[in-house]
Amino acid sequence: MSVRARRRRGLGARLLAAIVAVVLVAGATAWIVASVVGPAIFHDHILMAQPATSDVVAHAEEAFTAAWTLSLALALLAGLATSVVMSVVLARRITRLLHRLRQAATRVASGDYAARVPEVHMGSEFDDLAGAFNTMAAELGEIEGARTRMLADLAHEMRTPVATLDGYLEGMSDGVVRADERTVGMLREQVGRLARLAEDIGLVTAAGEGRLSMHLRPVRVGEVLDGALAEAGSRFADTGVDLRLVAPGQVRRAVLTADRDRLGQVLTNLLDNALRHTPRGGRVEVGAHLEQDRVYLRVEDTGSGIAQEHLTHVFERFYRADAARDRAHGGSGIGLAIVRSIVHAHGGTVTAASPGVGEGAVFTVVLPVSQERDPA
Structure with a gap:
């Protein structure tokens, strides 16, 4: 058989050949053992019986040989037939699954990402x-x-x-x-x-892609909050939007293992997003509180709000919604995507909530706390 022919031989043929080979080897081994060991043991027991004439011994040995030969042959044939039938059925099911998998992979490779492989219930x-x-x-x-x-x-x-x-x-x-x-x-x-x-x-x-440069070090929550509010304060004052901070002393002293500049960028982006969608005379409140080993940072505004159908999409790159991320407000449509990426890089989560259009929005960042008190 050529190399090309061996390569073209399918899984079913290989599986069938392997099972038949196993059955044949097992049958040959059983036959050899039975033919060598069985007659000798039977002969010894016959000689111990009374009377043990030569005619009786010869007749008994002949009967024993015929019996074990026929029984073993029938058993081996039945085992071989059963193995062949089961291997054919199993090989066909496996081959059918692999054929479906190959077809689906070909469709995906050609750009059809709706291709799916059905379950065949052949094991976990x-x-x-x-x-x-x-x-x-x-x-x-x-x-x-x-x-x-x-x-x-x-x-x-x-x-x-x-x-x-x-x-x-x-x-x-x-x-x-x-x-x-x-x-x-x-x-x-x-x-x-x-x-x-x-x-x-x-x-x-x-x-x-996991290539975001991070310089992690212990940083107090209060430092991050004060830095972000100081940087955004003038913009809020110019637009006539009230900016408030609500953070008890305990949470301000909580320590995070984080990149201070990146976390500052998270709050800056959230504050800029709130400012773009809050009219003059409105209010934006930054809050923080502790729950067990987590710190919750909250940016809440009284602005245009977000419709329920858009809440799960506002963190997607360039996602737009009339009430959430309108181009008329001047945003690039990527600020909240950056927020999510940085928060996830710190092992945290960020969510958005809103009662509805015109009723404001709340963005909540949850981060793990390394120490609940100031190490100093």
Whole structure:
């Protein structure tokens, strides 16, 4: 048999050949043992019997040989037939499963992420294999959908500043637009918008791939809160939105093992998001409290709120909802995705809640506490 022919031999044929070989070897072994050991033992026992004439011994040995030969032959044939039938049935079921798996894998490779492998109920191993494949196909479909949406939204985000830059530059080259301070300022603003978008994309991509640089060290919760509120205070004052902090002394002294700058970025993004959606005269409250070995950081606003159908999507990259993340508010649509990535990198969780449109929103970050008291 050639190498190509051996490679083309299927699993069913291999399994059948292996079972037949095992049965034949077991049968040959049993036959040899029975033919060597059985007659000798029987002969000794016959000689111990009374009377033990030569005719009786010969007749008994002949009967014994015929009996064990026929019995063993029938047993081996029945075992061989049963093994062949069972191996054929099992091989067909396994081959059918592998054929379905191959077909599904081919569909997934061609871009059809809806392909699934049904359970065949042949044991936990095969069911786990089918489940793992289906999970992989579903996750690949989600990744591909997210990639497609991200590219479309990224193109949309870049289109406006690029078109603005191109229009003004063309006007300046034609002498229609003057390169005065106002025009240069506007151009710099659009360039800054593109730079921030590129930085945000790089950050959330690195976090999603586990490449986010982290400098973990002990940091008090109060330090993170004070730094974020000090940085955002002037923006809130300029827009006429009241910014408040509610954090008891115990939680302020709680210690986290975290990157202070990254956690500050989490709160800054949440505060910026709340500020964009809270009208003048509204209120944004930052709160913190301890529960066992967890610290809960809360950013609550009295702004435009979030519809229930959008709550589970607000942390997705570029996700937009009229009440939650409208482009008119000036956000890049990626700030909350960065929040989720950084929080997850710290072993925490972040959730969003809202009673409804026009009734404000609450974002809650939960982080593990390393020490509940200030080590100093």
